[in-house]
Structures are given as C-alpha cells and as structure tokens.
Amino acid sequence: GAVVSQHPSRVICKSGTSVKIECRSLDFQATTMFWYRQFPKQSLMLMATSNEGSKATYEQGVEKDKFLINHASLTLSTLTVTSAHPEDSSFYICSARNPTGRIPNYGYTFGSGTRLTVV
C-alpha cells in the first residue's frame, strides 16, 4: 500500500516551453504533498508544500510564478515548470504525506522522480 505514481520519469523539452509533472497517490489520500529538487550529488531541497484545496507554500528563493503547483484533489498534485530554461534542468521528486503513517512508509511516500532536461 501507499504508492505515489510520478510521471513522466524523464522529459526533455526546449527552452521556453512549459513542462507538467504529475504525482498521484494510488491508494491513499494525500492531504499534503511536498515537491523537491535534487541536483547531482546534492541532497533533496524542498521547493514547496501543498495542501489539498489551498495555495502552496513556497520555500524562500523558489519562484512561485515559475514553479506552479496545483493540488486540486486528495490524490493528485502537479508541478508545472513554466518557461523552462537550461538551469531548471534537475531531478524533481514529490513526496506525499500519508496521514495514517503506517509501516512501511512511516508517513511519507515518495514518487519515483522526474529527470528534466531543458535544451
């Protein structure tokens, strides 16, 4: 149980275009979704926290107009990278908080990640 499906796993896009990444909780209701960015050999950096039905809370230094987050339902959250540039190339991963907090995910279930390359 407690699976988060993240799509796409890999995307290459042209500079200036927008890319949407989806995270879907398959068998539980994700009241809170976290979006992270990870550069090579670096730790995960939290970009924003989204709660179903409300606006996302962005971390300092993250442009909310560039990284649009929508959490319209308890099972789906999306991250849209708008007007992508090569410096946005990174690994993006979501994590859903599973309120039941049961084994084996101890309350946090991660997506499989999306590797974005902007050319």
Added chain:
Amino acid sequence: KNEVEQSPQNLTAQEGEFITINCSYSVGISALHWLQQHPGGGIVSLFMLSSGKKKHGRLIATINIQEKHSSLHITASHPRDSAVYICAVRWGGGSNYKLTFGKGTLLTVNP
C-alpha cells in the same frame, strides 16, 4: 541553523561486510528517517525513529537523542544494497511535517 550531517559521503565494501552510516543533527528533533535512493532516483523509506533501535531484516537503525546522533547498520551486505542512503529529520512537531535531508552516503558493495 538546523543541519543534518552524514558520514561517510562515500563507502565501498565487499559483499558480506558490516556497514555503518552515521547521521548527526544540530538541534532537537521529533523524528528521524532513513531513506534509500536507488540509481534511478526513486526513494524508499527504511525507518522512522524517535528513540531507541529498530530492525528490519539485515538493516538496523539506532538513535541517541542526547547525543543527537543516529546510525544505520547493514549486516551481511550484498551488491543489491548499493544505493544512496539518506538521513532526514523532522524538526519540532505539530503540523510541521517538513523534512530536512542530509547529503546522503553513496554505498557500493562489490561482489
């Protein structure tokens, strides 16, 4: 500044060896997580600790609250254990569920 430090950054072992990865944090926490990230990037939660010790198969995680330190041990290591192991902490409690991550330890187990 709330920090999470892991050591070593890289670890190479021979199959069968006992592995220890360490994590230290700067201030009090409500919970500490050990995560495993495979080469493809996917992350799996291994343990959540707030005190004491937990065991799951060949994996053992311990935490010392007074010393602000946790260790992840792997007994009888196997090449399939090769991955990045990440320590993450949740500061405080209440409705703040954000995690702060260490930089990870890259473990390579050779056959």
